[in-house]
Amino acid sequence: MTDFRSEVIAAGGEGITACYQCGTCSGGCPTVSAMDYTPRQIIRMVNLGMRDRVLSSRTIWLCATCYQCQVRCPREVKITEVMAALKSIAMREGYNSHVARPRAVSFYRSFNEIVSNLGRQFEPLLLMKTALGSREGITSKLGYLLRSAPFGIALMKKGKLPFRPEKISGRDEVRRIFENVARMEAGE
Numbered sequence: 001m002t003d004f005r006s007e008v009i010a011a012g013g014e015g016i017t018a019c020y021q022c023g024t025c026s027g028g029c030p031t032v033s034a035m036d037y038t039p040r041q042i043i044r045m046v047n048l049g050m051r052d053r054v055l056s057s058r059t060i061w062l063c064a065t066c067y068q069c070q071v072r073c074p075r076e077v078k079i080t081e082v083m084a085a086l087k088s089i090a091m092r093e094g095y096n097s098h099v100a101r102p103r104a105v106s107f108y109r110s111f112n113e114i115v116s117n118l119g120r121q122f123e124p125l126l127l128m129k130t131a132l133g134s135r136e137g138i139t140s141k142l143g144y145l146l147r148s149a150p151f152g153i154a155l156m157k158k159g160k161l162p163f164r165p166e167k168i169s170g171r172d173e174v175r176r177i178f179e180n181v182a183r184m185e186a187g188e
């Protein structure tokens with residue numbers, strides 16, 4: 001078994017060796033048209049140990065974690081978990097410089113930081129942190145924020161976005177989960 005495949009399995013990508021390349025995962029994926037490799041191809045490439053090409057791909061960042069592929073896979077491959085594992089490895093190893101979508105890494109990092117601190121998501125802050133933390137120039141950052149503003153305002157008017165973060169009980173527990181995961185990833 002390739003080292004890369006073992007690493008992905010250890011990170012949650014169970015069942016990957018059972019894939020028989022039927023393509024059901026790709027056929028139902030809502031974001032496949034924007035991907036450079038289909039989910040089926042990514043599974044194959046992981047099995048072949050094509051580490052650099054997989055970790056450099058747009059696909060892993062465009063996976064919307066919808067689980068459509070995973071629930072339909074006839075071989076019970078944990079495809080969504082494979083995508084999550086690949087994102088995690090790519091972020092850890094600095095593959096963000098290869099990412100064709102410059103805000104992807106910033107989005108995931110910001111998402112985790114906010115949930116870790118507040119116990120749940122706060123979308124206006126997520127938008128700001130994603131833009132400011134991306135590796136784009138200031139003009140692109142501002143353009144992204146301006147383009148996003150009308151959507152945010154429309155959602156707020158319909159009561160779908162809060163003006164301020166909601167406090168939840170158990171925030172300390174959520175933070176401890178993130179701290180434990182960080183320790184596990186560091187091999188402590």
Ligand code: SF4
Nearest residue numbers: 019021022023025073
């Ligand atoms: S649906 Fe499952 S078995 Fe079919 S290609 Fe995708 S991962 Fe492989």
Ligand code: SF4
Nearest residue numbers: 029063064066067069
């Ligand atoms: S979980 Fe990701 S790869 Fe699977 S169908 Fe949804 S977007 Fe596509």
